[in-house]
Amino acid sequence: MFLSDLGKGTLAIAILGAGACSSGATSTSPTSGPAGGSEVPPTTTRLLVPSSTGSAPTAMPAAGELDWERVNLGFVSAYVLARGNRAAIVDTGVAGSAAQIDEALQVVGLTWGEVDHVLLTHMHGDHVGSVGEVLDAASAATGYAGAADVGAIGSPRPLEPVFDGDEVFGLQVIGTPGHTEGHISVLDREAGLLVAGDALNGDDGLITGPNPQFTSDIERANASVKRLAQEQFDTAVFGHGDPVTTGASDLVRALAETL
Numbered sequence: 001m002f003l004s005d006l007g008k009g010t011l012a013i014a015i016l017g018a019g020a021c022s023s024g025a026t027s028t029s030p031t032s033g034p035a036g037g038s039e040v041p042p043t044t045t046r047l048l049v050p051s052s053t054g055s056a057p058t059a060m061p062a063a064g065e066l067d068w069e070r071v072n073l074g075f076v077s078a079y080v081l082a083r084g085n086r087a088a089i090v091d092t093g094v095a096g097s098a099a100q101i102d103e104a105l106q107v108v109g110l111t112w113g114e115v116d117h118v119l120l121t122h123m124h125g126d127h128v129g130s131v132g133e134v135l136d137a138a139s140a141a142t143g144y145a146g147a148a149d150v151g152a153i154g155s156p157r158p159l160e161p162v163f164d165g166d167e168v169f170g171l172q173v174i175g176t177p178g179h180t181e182g183h184i185s186v187l188d189r190e191a192g193l194l195v196a197g198d199a200l201n202g203d204d205g206l207i208t209g210p211n212p213q214f215t216s217d218i219e220r221a222n223a224s225v226k227r228l229a230q231e232q233f234d235t236a237v238f239g240h241g242d243p244v245t246t247g248a249s250d251l252v253r254a255l256a257e258t259l
């Protein structure tokens with residue numbers, strides 16, 4: 001009918017949008033696809049959804065404002081990220097840290113049953129030490145680690161390998177190899193939050209590169225700092241050291257220029 005004389009894209013978009021809504025189109029919804037059934041090759045962003053379908057009605061991984069809570073375990077930190085009533089946990093601390101992670105979940109008003117994802121930045125024991133306890137408690141959650149580190153992590157159920165460019169819970173996975181080969185960082189672009197694991201360290205409000213003493217390939221680790229310096233984020237949180245909550249990517253850029 002009138003589609004033929006549509007010269008303006010805006011109207012066309014409005015019509016297409018209305019069509020998608022009114023038809024309840026499910027073909028484009030990332031939450032409705034078969035979880036793990038037909039993996040899209042990692043040439044484009046893969047949207048990883050929980051393998052459990054039990055929480056499907058409320059599991060909107062990329063929707064809603066992000067809330068985050070540090071689990072300060074003293075020597076190392078883990079993080080609880082929440083959107084609405086769903087959560088992801090990034091890193092699990094040393095063995096015996098599940099109770100403190102549970103406390104952080106309570107601070108954001110959630111419980112283990114609302115945890116859909118457990119992301120491990122890398123294979124070191126102070127980050128994966130409680131993965132067994134955490135995945136047992138968050139029994140519906142999927143665990144993830146960088147593909148090159150997955151094999152070195154003992155887990156009660158198989159971990160999903162993730163790659164640079166993947167997306168989990170609305171978080172962009174950034175491959176940051178060097179500290180370990182499979183090290184990943186995760187970035188929430190909208191919230192401006194980077195969870196850097198050990199790719200960076202907090203140092204009294206400043207940001208330093210990975211600790212050479214515990215880093216397997218410092219050249220690659222420095223290249224990963226430069227990679228992170230290309231991103232924009234106000235807040236950066238680390239495995240070690242205090243979070244930086246303003247101007248964090250400026251500090252990473254300044255650090256990268258010294259490398």
Ligand SMILES: [Zn+2]
Binds near residue numbers: 122124179198214
């Ligand atoms: Zn480490």
